[in-house]
Amino acid sequence: MIGRRNVLMFTLVLMGASSILIGLLPTYAVAGIIAPTLLVFLRFMQGFALGGEATGVQVLVVEHAPTAHRGLYGGILATGSPLAQTFASLTLTGLAMFLSKEDFASWGWRVPFLMGVLLLVVGVFIRRRIEETPAFKENQKKAAESAVPQERALAVIAKKPGTVIKLVLSWAASAGLFCVSVTYAVNYLTKELGYDNSITFGLLLIGQPGLHPGRSAGRTPE
Template sequence: MPSTEQHNLGETKALRRAITGSLVGTSLEWYDFFLYGTAAALVFGEVFFPSYDRLTGTLLSFITFAVGFAARPVGAAIAGHFGDRIGRKKVLLATIMLMGTSTIAIGVLPSYATAGILAPILLVIIRLIQGLALGGEWAGGALMIAERAPAARRGFLTSFVQVGASIGNLLSTGILLLMSAQLSREEFVAWGWRVPFLLSAIVVIVGIYIRLKVTETPTFNALQQEGKVSRSPVLELFRRQPLDILRVIGIRAGADIMFYLLITFLLTYVSQTLGLPGSIGLTAAMLGASMQLITYPLSAALSDKFGRRPITVIGAIGATIWMLFFFFPLVDTKSVALIIAAVLVGLVFHSAMYGVQAVWICELFDAKHRYSGASLGYQLAGIVGGSLAPTIAIALLQIFGTTRAITVYAAAALAIVAITAAFTRETRGIKMNEAGADHETASVHT
């Protein structure tokens, strides 16, 4: 029999592989997803909706962006069912392949000038496929870490799934910034925007290689060994923990809205309303994503010490104040330094919320339907949160002619985060790496 030292060494090695696999896989998946949002803000209006004025074309592009969010809960339900039935690892292999191939397809998609109305129709179909893939990605990556991490460091370690989102954002924004800087506007619109999408071929190869080396989580193995795998995890989830799904939506949606206003809507606002180079918004997004490589783990580490609830509440209150009184006044100065500062400070508050979400959401649900609960809660929040945020912001700007309505919209959503978090049970320190680790144990820290 293996010694205790060998057993501990094996567990440490498995945890490191899980972190690496989740970090790299999630980074590559979010690269694909963020790439679409950035391209929608910069170029898709001209490529796929050229018969409209530029702002309306961008609005239509953001609607196709929202389509991906609409598909994510469906992908979450499918992935959650199979993730709770056959294992986390197998589902994650499927999501990485689906996301990579669909993104490559966007790179070879004909423009409206070439294919007419068929081009935007194909764009919407591919966007739906992207949404299905991402719907099952996030929760699986988080669970691969959370279900084997030691309780005292679970928040910090699980936050690397959130770091993956920042890396994906950084890569997608960086490569589009590079392409737009090296090419003329005509060249970028004609073919330059396609290059980052075609690079997703790397996603499929690297993602599959890494995830094949990651083992299944101890929690799911225990469920199988004890014969406790649920036959209908999604139905069981809605029967046993429906309120926790609503809590996840309340905690997540406002943070999502803030993020997409700071990153996606800002690109359009800076270039089309303020008349500044689009590179300013891209630069702010890149610097923000770089900063969040640090602020996500820092926020999660603080939650390991002080709890998930207080860190989230502090972040939400700070974000509400920032969006109400400081963000747009700084951006409207047209000062590059102040625009970047407005984004960076906003993202610090966002990090306090989002950095904690991975571990808190996973800890809220029972082991038997944890993949389903984490996936559905997270992705349903995306529909009422980030999916419509850029579209609503543009519409409010067109209707009122001022950003004040946008700040009220953001502040109201963030206030809901603070209130929901304040009334959601604390889960720091609960057991997760065994089949019997049900949500009732969360009452330890209420």
């Protein structure tokens, strides 16, 4: 059994490393098709990390919380994603306000991704000091004492493929709408409608509460 702590350490490092590498990506003028290909790959890595992070941290916090307050702890944790999106939009809005359009397009958009260095260092520092949950330790003890071999986590895909597909499809609509809202909308507002970057990110900031809270993403106008 791998454990909640180890999984969350992996997802944190994967997310942090992917974000930093995005901030260091070469431009299309320098690397050609390799640049957007690497960007798409790193964004997939961010999504993979987020999937493990979003569910794993909920389990970790709720299992550590007092039994009578698990709902409260889980509810407080759920505010993390929209808060992160708000701070991301505030950062981009501030950069767009104080930088010229050329500077923002050339290097300004990289700043939020490179700030992932600080978040990664702080996150690793904190998570190295977190203990496994009592529930996991109990399951680990039972597994060691049981003569029945434990099933692997991916066994659910083989046993319940229909349920897994339904869950994926039920989430696809809201996730897709979110991606269109915070990614394509930036390009549409700046390129097609001619809005300034600061105004575009400000609009996204205002509309943030109505957006899908399951993802947090950095956006660029390119």
